[in-house]
Amino acid sequence: MSITTTDHDDAHGQDDGAHGDDHGHGPVVEGAENPGGPHETGYKRDQKERLMLWLLIGGDLLFLVLEVFTWFYLRTLNTSGLWNGAQCTTASPCTDGLGNPITSPIAKADPKHAIIIACLSILAAAFVWMSELAAKKGSAKRSVAGWAGIALVFMLAAVAWQIYQFQVLPFTTIDGAYASTYEFFMGSTLAHLILMAFVGTGLWIRAGKGRYQGGTWYRVRLIRFFAVWIAVSTTVLVVVAALFY
Amino acid sequence: MTTAVAPPLLEDTKLGPKAGGFYRRQNIWTGLGFGIFLGFVAWVVSHATIQGSNWGSDMVVTCTMLGWVIGFNVGMGTFNAPIRWMLGHDQTHEDELYAAGVSQGSSRYFKFCTDHKVVGTQYLVLVMVLFAVGGTLAMMIRTQLITAHSSFLDPQTYNAIVTVHGMVMIIATIIMVSGPFANFIMPIMIGAKDMAFPRLNAMSFWVVFSAVPCLLATFFLGGVNAGWTTYAPLSVQAPPAMDAFAMTIIVFVVSVTVAGVNTIVTVATMRAKGMTMGRLPIFTWGSVVGGALGLYAMPAFLVVMTMMITDRATGTSFFVPEMGGSQWLWENIFWIMGHPEVYVILIPPVAAVLEIASTFARKPVFGYKVAIAGFIAIASLSIMVWAHHMFTTGWAPNLAGPFMITTELISIPTGIIFLCTIGTLWRGSIWTRLPMYFVYLFIWNFIIGGVTGIYLSDVPADQFFHGDMFVTAHFHYTLLGGAMIGATAAVCYWFPKVTGRMLNERIGKVAFWTIALGIQVTYFGQFWEGFQGMARRIAQYNPQFQTANQMSTIGAYILMTGWIIFLYMMLNAWRRGKIAPANPWHAKTLEWKVPTPVPLENFVVDPVVTSDPYTYGEGVPDGQVVPEFAPTKEPELVPAGSAASGEPTATGGTN
Ligand code: HEM
Ligand SMILES: [Cu+2]
Numbered sequence: 003m004s005i006t007t008t009d010h011d012d013a014h015g016q017d018d019g020a021h022g023d024d025h026g027h028g029p030v031v032e033g034a035e036n037p038g039g040p041h042e043t044g045y046k047r048d049q050k051e052r053l054m055l056w057l058l059i060g061g062d063l064l065f066l067v068l069e070v071f072t073w074f075y076l077r078t079l080n081t082s083g084l085w086n087g088a089q090c091t092t093a094s095p096c097t098d099g100l101g102n103p104i105t106s107p108i109a110k111a112d113p114k115h116a117i118i119i120a121c122l123s124i125l126a127a128a129f130v131w132m133s134e135l136a137a138k139k140g141s142a143k144r145s146v147a148g149w150a151g152i153a154l155v156f157m158l159a160a161v162a163w164q165i166y167q168f169q170v171l172p173f174t175t176i177d178g179a180y181a182s183t184y185e186f187f188m189g190s191t192l193a194h195l196i197l198m199a200f201v202g203t204g205l206w207i208r209a210g211k212g213r214y215q216g217g218t219w220y221r222v223r224l225i226r227f228f229a230v231w232i233a234v235s236t237t238v239l240v241v242v243a244a245l246f247y
Numbered sequence: 248m249t250t251a252v253a254p255p256l257l258e259d260t261k262l263g264p265k266a267g268g269f270y271r272r273q274n275i276w277t278g279l280g281f282g283i284f285l286g287f288v289a290w291v292v293s294h295a296t297i298q299g300s301n302w303g304s305d306m307v308v309t310c311t312m313l314g315w316v317i318g319f320n321v322g323m324g325t326f327n328a329p330i331r332w333m334l335g336h337d338q339t340h341e342d343e344l345y346a347a348g349v350s351q352g353s354s355r356y357f358k359f360c361t362d363h364k365v366v367g368t369q370y371l372v373l374v375m376v377l378f379a380v381g382g383t384l385a386m387m388i389r390t391q392l393i394t395a396h397s398s399f400l401d402p403q404t405y406n407a408i409v410t411v412h413g414m415v416m417i418i419a420t421i422i423m424v425s426g427p428f429a430n431f432i433m434p435i436m437i438g439a440k441d442m443a444f445p446r447l448n449a450m451s452f453w454v455v456f457s458a459v460p461c462l463l464a465t466f467f468l469g470g471v472n473a474g475w476t477t478y479a480p481l482s483v484q485a486p487p488a489m490d491a492f493a494m495t496i497i498v499f500v501v502s503v504t505v506a507g508v509n510t511i512v513t514v515a516t517m518r519a520k521g522m523t524m525g526r527l528p529i530f531t532w533g534s535v536v537g538g539a540l541g542l543y544a545m546p547a548f549l550v551v552m553t554m555m556i557t558d559r560a561t562g563t564s565f566f567v568p569e570m571g572g573s574q575w576l577w578e579n580i581f582w583i584m585g586h587p588e589v590y591v592i593l594i595p596p597v598a599a600v601l602e603i604a605s606t607f608a609r610k611p612v613f614g615y616k617v618a619i620a621g622f623i624a625i626a627s628l629s630i631m632v633w634a635h636h637m638f639t640t641g642w643a644p645n646l647a648g649p650f651m652i653t654t655e656l657i658s659i660p661t662g663i664i665f666l667c668t669i670g671t672l673w674r675g676s677i678w679t680r681l682p683m684y685f686v687y688l689f690i691w692n693f694i695i696g697g698v699t700g701i702y703l704s705d706v707p708a709d710q711f712f713h714g715d716m717f718v719t720a721h722f723h724y725t726l727l728g729g730a731m732i733g734a735t736a737a738v739c740y741w742f743p744k745v746t747g748r749m750l751n752e753r754i755g756k757v758a759f760w761t762i763a764l765g766i767q768v769t770y771f772g773q774f775w776e777g778f779q780g781m782a783r784r785i786a787q788y789n790p791q792f793q794t795a796n797q798m799s800t801i802g803a804y805i806l807m808t809g810w811i812i813f814l815y816m817m818l819n820a821w822r823r824g825k826i827a828p829a830n831p832w833h834a835k836t837l838e839w840k841v842p843t844p845v846p847l848e849n850f851v852v853d854p855v856v857t858s859d860p861y862t863y864g865e866g867v868p869d870g871q872v873v874p875e876f877a878p879t880k881e882p883e884l885v886p887a888g889s890a891a892s893g894e895p896t897a898t899g900g901t902n
Binding site: 065068081100200203208 | 301329332333334335443444504507508509511512515516517542543545546547549550553554557558561562563564565567568569570571572573575576579580583
């Protein structure tokens with residue numbers, strides 16, 4: 003392989019990892035350092051992280067597809083009549099995970115909760131988007147952080163509601179495949195929402211420090227992609243769970 | 248060629264007393280300490296609150312393992328950067344230089360170090376340890392099977408050993424090339440200063456590191472007696488060891504996922520000027536396709552193992568038919584992961600083999616673009632063949648035909664890659680050094696592995712072969728004989744770059760012939776057992792299988808001897824081998840154009856690529872063999888910025 007060399011005299015620092023800093027570009031807000039170095043603009047870093055995010059979302063999409071596959075597969079098989087126990091009666095009982103008889107169908111979970119959670123995640127994504135637009139317009143950091151703060155409230159509310167839903171389910175994990183898969187959906191949603199809330203907290207704090215001023219709005223866009231994905235995947239699970247008892 | 252004034256070495260940067268923040272105090276000891284502490288806390292708390300309730304011990308094991316993994320990574324520093332990001336306290340340039348290992352000498356190998364070369368070396372050592380563990384377990388299996396009714400191991404222990412042997416080897420082979428070489432070598436090959444996400448890179452290593460103790464813990468938790476495929480219902484009924492086993496995989500999935508993403512992003516965005524996609528060395532392509540396929544396979548592994556834990560520890564019924572579940576669910580999702588995964592293992596070493604063949608035949612990779620297309624075709628097809636593992640399970644008999652056809656289709660791109668390897672060697676002036684020996688062995692073994700795979704993909708033949716030792720022999724020929732021997736070639740090839748030392752090829756050839764013979768004897772023995780109809784994973788067998796088993800066991804001892812010699816050669820060379828020149832094989836790719844040891848950030852002057860990767864024949868009359876390199880004196884280890892050998896280097900000049 004032939005190469006030529008170009009001279010330049012600067013050997014600069016490491017790239018940032020999973021979560022970049024924002025001061026490769028525009029005014030440096032905190033500290034004088036510039037980890038991105040002169041060659042890697044913040045935008046270049048953002049490009050890399052965008053690709054990373056799409057790949058991770060791709061993986062998460064497969065996770066989602068397999069969850070939904072599980073739902074429909076077990077529902078179709080209805081092994082031992084215990085998808086949701088529709089035909090369990092006193093005359094011909096089914097058995098739960100502890101060997102006790104189940105004599106009536108497993109109650110359907112109230113879709114209200116799931117719908118509320120999906121709405122909260124959609125609102126969270128919307129407000130992240132508002133925050134991005136504010137940053138893009140060059141609004142004051144108070145407004146960027148303000149929208150981010152509202153988004154964070156919705157994220158935390160979604161987490162709280164998902165935890166709450168575990169308390170009010172009409173079934174437990176031992177009540178057959180419908181109950182199992184439903185709770186698995188909830189657990190997976192909860193995990194995603196917690197991750198979202200972590201990122202949302204970062205967005206809020208950083209916006210408050212003015213990290214998205216000065217032309218680095220695209221860093222918020224990255225978070226918006228993630229927030230929208232979380233909203234989409236949460237909604238998909240809710241729709242499946244609500245419509246296909 | 249311009250001669251640049253050597254800029255100051257990054258390694259010599261003076262860092263402030265606070266550079267690195269928490270990293271300053273974190274290393275493997277704080278990791279282990281905190282991991283054990285948090286694991287213990289998790290155990291105490293869960294034991295006090297959950298033990299005694301339904302599935303109590305499963306919960307306790309799960310929590311304890313989770314505590315260990317989180318604690319270890321907190322102690323290592325895996326979470327420093329994300330948390331600092333969240334708090335808006337980004338790492339400074341100095342912090343990052345510290346994390347990259349500046350002025351920490353060899354202690355950086357025991358830290359959360361972001362330098363891709365350190366991570367690559369850490370992976371190399373981990374892989375060697377894993378192979379040693381897995382190999383020891385294999386020898387116990389073969390020793391048990393030396394006579395028909397041996398009582399060397401009791402059946403429960405035997406099953407546990409078979410399971411952990413399988414999974415240790417699967418983990419080790421998945422990371423054996425993508426860990427050391429896609430990390431150490433690949434970024435240099437494409438002219439990058441590091442991976443795209445150095446911290447994710449360090450994370451991928453320490454996360455997989457923390458998974459290993461979970462797997463070994465299974466021996467102390469009753470043992471997993473279900474085989475590496477942990478089919479339900481065996482796995483649902485297994486002792487609490489199964490929870491630790493599933494946790495191992497969940498943690499491993501995180502590591503492989505971030506590593507795969509990192510590889511792809513690195514190649515997509517970090518190439519040097521002029522390094523177009525069509526100029527990427529073939530190994531780079533192999534790493535990318537392998538990484539992408541891993542990204543496809545890992546979510547399935549995560550789903551299925553998480554469901555396994557919830558079945559065992561919370562009473563869900565995904566895999567329990569009496570309660571509405573299905574074992575077919577397990578088998579489907581497992582193999583949706585499992586078959587792509589064998590190609591995640593195979594593709595990177597095959598790409599390394601092509602790279603090596605090109606260097607030593609002093610010819611470009613034959614059918615470079617065809618080979619790339621072959622990799623992509625293999626990857627795409629491999630996600631459509633999973634049910635060939637389920638022909639005899641009764642699942643969807645109508646689909647057996649289609650799955651047989653897709654499986655057989657895969658042998659076409661596989662054959663094409665094969666032709667590319669042979670075409671590369673064809674009429675080359677082959678310089679047969681140690682790496683080439685292993686390339687030849689790869690070719691031999693992989694033919695046998697591939698052809699027997701076609702037997703297995705035949706539905707009627709598989710009715711006979713499924714579940715017997717023929718399958719075991721098939722996948723050892725592909726995994727050990729093919730992938731792992733390819734990786735061994737890669738080790739021999741890149742060892743001088745990674746360690747700065749030359750291997751002793753005289754010892755290497757002894758190791759080579761022993762290994763080559765050992766593989767044939769061991770696995771021909773197993774084909775024979777398979778033809779006779781001996782089931783796999785059994786501790787005792789009918790006396791009519793004894794001769795074949797003895798053949799296999801003798802082969803295994805030969806094989807073990809070979810690996811020990813090989814290991815001796817490696818360790819010996821690592822400590823006191825001849826100092827390697829920067830480019831001992833006169834190879835053309837970029838990693839050979841930087842000095843050894845490779846400086847931090849690899850290139851002090853950005854390289855600009857102006858030609859294809861394999862420009863053999865330039866400067867050497869056609870057909871003439873390049874004289875064998877024999878160092879007359881130890882080349883000095885020259886710092887970056889000047890050159891290490893007489894060759895032009897990417898670091899700014901010739902000497
Ligand atoms: C020409 C290509 C190949 C074909 C047609 C093929 C076909 C098959 C089939 C049909 C089986 C199932 C046998 C059974 O359980 O009854 C099988 C098992 C297996 N193959 Fe292959 N194979 C091929 C290449 C490979 C390669 C390249 C690898 C690994 C690098 C591999 C690894 C395995 C493993 C690990 C198993 C056994 C899994 C288990 O049950 O524990 N195969 N192969
Ligand atoms: Cu397969």
